[in-house]
Amino acid sequence: MNSTGEAYSVELDQLQSHLNIHFKDRALLQQSLTHRSFLNEHADAQVEHNERLEFLGDAVLDFLAGELLYKRFPDLPEGELTRLRASIVRTEALAELARLCQLGDALVMGKGEEKGGGRERLNNLCAAFEALVGALYLDQGIDYVRDFVTPYLMALLERVLSDNLHIDARSQLQEWSQAQRGVTPLYRTVLESGPDHQKEFVLEVLIGDEVMGSGTGRSKQSAAQSAARASLLNIDANNLGDDNTPFSS
Incomplete structure (x- = not known):
């Protein structure tokens, strides 16, 4: 994704439309999609990288996945719930959601990172989804984020159960x-x-x-x-x- 100008603004609008979400503060959306490597090559850029948002989004996803499982399985013990949650929010699963959301194409990154396959790197994709969730939480609150992520979490849960991904x-x-x-x-x-x-x-x-x-x-x-x-x-x-x-x- 181009990081400047009117074309970039249009691309952000298209992404929000694709995901059926709306940011009041577009700077948060932009930050969630900015990889550290971009700032390494553009030190004067007026944007932060997405790592703090990734940290926040990771916690929000853990909470929402835990809440979903707690309500869905009232008789499961803590250990089983923990294993299920770990299977749902694992790196590969969240990277898959990022691809579904087309976040790889939306990432702003340095040329070196991009040439090295950064748009398909599991860590980058997972981090982008977590950062998007963190940004959306700051912008709209937990209820809005819950509505956004629950269908994705439900789909991951069904996959986990059908493929036995929660087994040790x-x-x-x-x-x-x-x-x-x-x-x-x-x-x-x-x-x-x-x-x-x-x-x-x-x-x-x-x-x-x-x-x-x-x-x-x-x-x-x-x-x-x-x-x-x-x-x-x-x-x-x-x-x-x-x-x-x-x-x-």
């Missing part, structure tokens, strides 16, 4: 691996990228000498869960081992 994938994979192969899975970091405040990790899982799956996350723990989940799906899809594959119903 690492524990499930370890149980299968020890029972079927007699070994414990090994997690190996294959890529660590991004600045300290916005790291992105890629981990792969080895069972014996075989790479079973890989995953991405904003921490090694979340990347390991993602890699374990991919491994379980691979096991299930290829009918490896016995009939009691971890995701079999």
